[in-house]
Amino acid sequence: MTKVIIIGSGNVAQHLIFAFEKAQKASNEVQLIQVFTRKRESLVHLLDYDRITTEYNELLEADLYIIAVNDDAIQEVVSNLPFKNRLVVHTSGSVPLSSLNNENRKGVFYPLQTFTKNKEVDFRTIPICLESENATDFQLLNTIAKSISESIYAINSEQRKALHVAAVFVNNFTNHLYQIGNEICQENQVPFDILKPLIVETAHKILALSPNEAQTGPAKRNDIETIKVQETFITNTNHLTIYKILTQSIQNNG
Amino acid sequence: MTKVIIIGSGNVAQHLIFAFEKAQKASNEVQLIQVFTRKRESLVHLLDYDRITTEYNELLEADLYIIAVNDDAIQEVVSNLPFKNRLVVHTSGSVPLSSLNNENRKGVFYPLQTFTKNKEVDFRTIPICLESENATDFQLLNTIAKSISESIYAINSEQRKALHVAAVFVNNFTNHLYQIGNEICQENQVPFDILKPLIVETAHKILALSPNEAQTGPAKRNDIETIKVQETFITNTNHLTIYKILTQSIQNNG
Structure with a gap:
């Protein structure tokens, strides 16, 4: 079983949570085990209370951490992560891979779509653009992305x-x-x-x-x-x- | 029964023919009795041979003549019509009502959509913008438009x-x-x-x-x-x- 944690509670984060929860009902291969948010209330309509945390030091061990926050908040999140050598990706179209922290393995998990609050989208049709530092991490990202979408692309930072x-x-x-x-x-x-x-x-x-x-x-x-x-x-x-x-x-x- | 004749065989004409033929299968209230085209071959895939004419003087008597040709060909068609005092409309977004010939009653029957050759559209959802010189003609246009679309608007030339x-x-x-x-x-x-x-x-x-x-x-x-x-x-x-x-x-x- 592959374990995923999402950091963030905005539009993209909520649509990702919804997509992972839906995929989990079909198959247990990929599991969203926890979500980090500064405000617990923003997510209680989507998740059980015990899968939400507001403290960085309560973050569980996972195969992948997806940072789904505004571009200018990514750096702050990265610098607060209390672990090393784990796979950490962001979901931004415009932030290069290199701007993630060197203490962890870097990657990008960019769903190319316009998300509207409270308007459901069919995530299976949304292209997810993946980038990583090495082939093993890419394989992992690919497995996780495939659990929620049928449209996966390898896209480097310049592309x-x-x-x-x-x-x-x-x-x-x-x-x-x-x-x-x-x-x-x-x-x-x-x-x-x-x-x-x-x-x-x-x-x-x-x-x-x-x-x-x-x-x-x-x-x-x-x-x-x-x-x-x-x-x-x-x-x-x-x-x-x-x-x-x-x-x-x-x-x-x- | 209301009788309609279409003049033209381009994109808009063909989609209109298709829509009227489809509507006729559901109800006989409005009938497309004839289509005028310069080249008979352009329509034989849509209509029986005997409902196509290439001669202006073979045009039958009808309640409505819909000119569905390029903007710059409307004047030529109008000047060739061998009758008076009948209801003649065009399908153009940019040609004013007043540019139609004075010998016949004028109107506009403008379906606001982009038509692609060989790509079927659901005509029932396409807005049709109607304009006429008097209320009786408008009523007739409305009945005919309603037979192919659920979305009818009264729109004057300036609008x-x-x-x-x-x-x-x-x-x-x-x-x-x-x-x-x-x-x-x-x-x-x-x-x-x-x-x-x-x-x-x-x-x-x-x-x-x-x-x-x-x-x-x-x-x-x-x-x-x-x-x-x-x-x-x-x-x-x-x-x-x-x-x-x-x-x-x-x-x-x-």
């Missing part, structure tokens, strides 16, 4: 940095375009709901077509007339700047 | 213009951000597939949360350190320009 930047484009920036769509609707008394099936289909299209094949619209067609009409229509200068730059970028893409 | 601009942001521009994500992955030997679950979840989130509530990431957190690291990482000047402008736009949004 992970690229993935994190790409994720900002396809997630954060995309959501901001939804926000602009919402603002344009509000300014013109049109319900934003009308756009929701389009938003979902735009994402689903990418499962079957490459983004290049899926590209449509006035910029792609080089429909100068429609572009001019739309630029005249947009009164918000910020929206207009973004419209012009993205239109030009699509046009340059051929 | 439709806004919707079309908003659609460019949430569909065309969003897809271009997927394209940039793909390019960043390729440059760094990371499979784009890793990002697909994130892309789909980003879209689905919007069904439950407002874009403002769903916004996450370094720009939203005002995480200057991560933004600096990412700006240094991005070598493509076009990607960097877009990164900076969208980051700033999110930051200004509060």
Whole structure:
């Protein structure tokens, strides 16, 4: 049996706890034996009281410690760990492997997804990006990751940095375009709901077509007339700047 | 029984034909009696030979004629119609009602969705935006639209213009951000597939949360350190320009 401990109680930590608990019901191969949090109340809806600790010196012995806290809190957690030579990983997209403490074996366990509080996700479809210092540790991470997901990738720190930047484009920036769509609707008394099936289909299209094949619209067609009409229509200068730059970028893409 | 004729054989026309044919199997209330196309071969996989015409003067009498052709071909179709005082609508997001011919009654039947050749969509969930010159025609359009969709909206030409601009942001521009994500992955030997679950979840989130509530990431957190690291990482000047402008736009949004 492989023993796992999670450190943290935020969004990612809670979704990981939920995923491990669910996997455990199917198979006992990997067990979440304990979770560390500064505030016990944040986890009592997910775990029995006796599997939660608030003290670093009460941490049990485990095969893997997953630090699932904000990027800027990782260092503090690492420096508080009261043991050596154990496998300790973080779940961050942007923190390099090397920034973990040298006293323990280092690794990364990065689930690439956007987690929403109280919104269940199917963890089995979430890609987990793994990195470690040696093959034995990688094998262990792989076994543990496979217990909760069907989608495992070996990704080094440089690749992970690229993935994190790409994720900002396809997630954060995309959501901001939804926000602009919402603002344009509000300014013109049109319900934003009308756009929701389009938003979902735009994402689903990418499962079957490459983004290049899926590209449509006035910029792609080089429909100068429609572009001019739309630029005249947009009164918000910020929206207009973004419209012009993205239109030009699509046009340059051929 | 209400009789409908579609003029056109492109993407939108074919999806409309498919939707009407499907609806007809459930109820005979609305019937697609004929389709006009310049090339008969483009539709023989969808319709019996005798319901396709390539001649304007063979057009039957119907309650509604739906012009589903490219924006710049609408005028030509309209000028070729060999009848008067009938209800003629187009399916365009950007062409105003007024640009239809005065000899017939005008209307708009705009399904707001991105259609992919050979990829079936559930038409019942697609919003159809209707516009007409009078209440009787609107009632007729509503009956016909309801036979293929559960999501009908009364949208005037000005609102439709806004919707079309908003659609460019949430569909065309969003897809271009997927394209940039793909390019960043390729440059760094990371499979784009890793990002697909994130892309789909980003879209689905919007069904439950407002874009403002769903916004996450370094720009939203005002995480200057991560933004600096990412700006240094991005070598493509076009990607960097877009990164900076969208980051700033999110930051200004509060």
